[in-house]
Amino acid sequence: MRWHNVDQLLTVPFLHYLIMMERIEDSPNLTPKNAEPWLSDLFSDTISAASKGNAARRYAEMMIDLFLSDRLKEEIGEAEFRRLFLGDHIKQITPYTPPKIIEDLWHIKNFGDKASHYSPVRNVTHEEASGVVKAALGLIDLILTQELIERPLNVPPCRATIFSVIFPGVRERVLENLLKECSPDAGDYYLLLVNKYSLALVKNLKFNKARRNLDDLLKKGSIDEEFHVDQVESIKLIAGSIRYPGQPIPKRMADVARNYAQVRGELDEADLEANQRLLKIMDTLVNNVVPSGNAIAGWVLSVDEPPSAA
Numbered sequence: 001m002r003w004h005n006v007d008q009l010l011t012v013p014f015l016h017y018l019i020m021m022e023r024i025e026d027s028p029n030l031t032p033k034n035a036e037p038w039l040s041d042l043f044s045d046t047i048s049a050a051s052k053g054n055a056a057r058r059y060a061e062m063m064i065d066l067f068l069s070d071r072l073k074e075e076i077g078e079a080e081f082r083r084l085f086l087g088d089h090i091k092q093i094t095p096y097t098p099p100k101i102i103e104d105l106w107h108i109k110n111f112g113d114k115a116s117h118y119s120p121v122r123n124v125t126h127e128e129a130s131g132v133v134k135a136a137l138g139l140i141d142l143i144l145t146q147e148l149i150e151r152p153l154n155v156p157p158c159r160a161t162i163f164s165v166i167f168p169g170v171r172e173r174v175l176e177n178l179l180k181e182c183s184p185d186a187g188d189y190y191l192l193l194v195n196k197y198s199l200a201l202v203k204n205l206k207f208n209k210a211r212r213n214l215d216d217l218l219k220k221g222s223i224d225e226e227f228h229v230d231q232v233e234s235i236k237l238i239a240g241s242i243r244y245p246g247q248p249i250p251k252r253m254a255d256v257a258r259n260y261a262q263v264r265g266e267l268d269e270a271d272l273e274a275n276q277r278l279l280k281i282m283d284t285l286v287n288n289v290v291p292s293g294n295a296i297a298g299w300v301l302s303v304d305e306p307p308s309a310a
Contacts, residue, residue, distance in 0.1 A: 029137045030170060030289050032062050042133050049129035050115040056129075056136040057086065057112025060105055063139045064089050066284050068097055086112075098146040104135045140289070141170065145177040147278055153178070154192055158263075158271050162278055164196075165259040166285070167250055168203035175200055184222040191227060195234075202235045203242070203249050210235050257286045 041055035090105045111132040115124045175197040201210035218228045250256045
């Protein structure tokens with residue numbers, strides 16, 4: 001198998017679609033189910049910057065409700081929570097929410113406010129809107145990243161298994177974020193992240209990127225020759241086996257849910273307690289989030305319908 005050429009195949013639009021149909025329902029983004037009716041406002045090239053800003057603001061409200069509001073709802077009650085505006089929500093969750101998440105929420109909120117009101121001297125641009133949409137769609141990745149920064153992936157060891165049930169594309173992005181925050185001086189934990197990142201890349205059909213990353217880390221002295229050789233051989237074996245059925249790579253959210261239920265059911269009381277926050281995030285993902293389809297030429301397409309031949 002010429003595994004190192006698969007990335008080149010992905011640049012051919014129709015082949016890319018066939019591979020996406022075969023391997024994964026997941027798109028670059030995961031979005032709440034309730035967001036589906038207005039996803040085109042986030043993705044479409046034909047939608048105004050102001051409309052994108054409003055959609056991103058609504059998306060941020062939904063993300064707070066799903067992932068970041070439990071403690072606030074306990075403190076003030078569900079009814080009072082529903083009466084508050086986005087700015088109030090952000091202020092009240094700030095004391096117990098990672099600063100980076102709060103920063104992005106304010107960025108989205110402020111642009112949404114700007115986009116919602118007319119001003120003869122103030123315009124909203126598509127460049128600004130694109131940045132805000134990117135921040136909004138990145139909130140799930142950021143929530144997972146911050147959880148795994150605060151409570152590392154290897155403590156307890158079952159955390160890595162819980163995390164492994166998510167789509168490889170999501171794992172790739174989160175692990176890339178974790179590696180940016182981790183130094184080679186972290187020793188075995190750094191090597192664990194490199195290993196998990198390589199696996200996520202390969203299972204996301206990014207074989208070339210996995211190999212290039214390992215080569216770059218070797219040149220920088222971040223990993224040694226022995227680890228490099230071991231990882232390269234490992235990704236070759238996995239790449240070769242991906243062609244065969246039965247590989248535990250989730251292709252649909254139903255696959256994620258099934259794998260997650262199995263992993264969750266095998267946790268003991270101590271593991272359930274130690275991973276309480278990660279499990280809450282995963283519960284929410286499985287019950288309330290779906291892949292958002294592919295943004296192709298400015299349109300949101302479900303992978304159930306092929307791109308037009310026109």
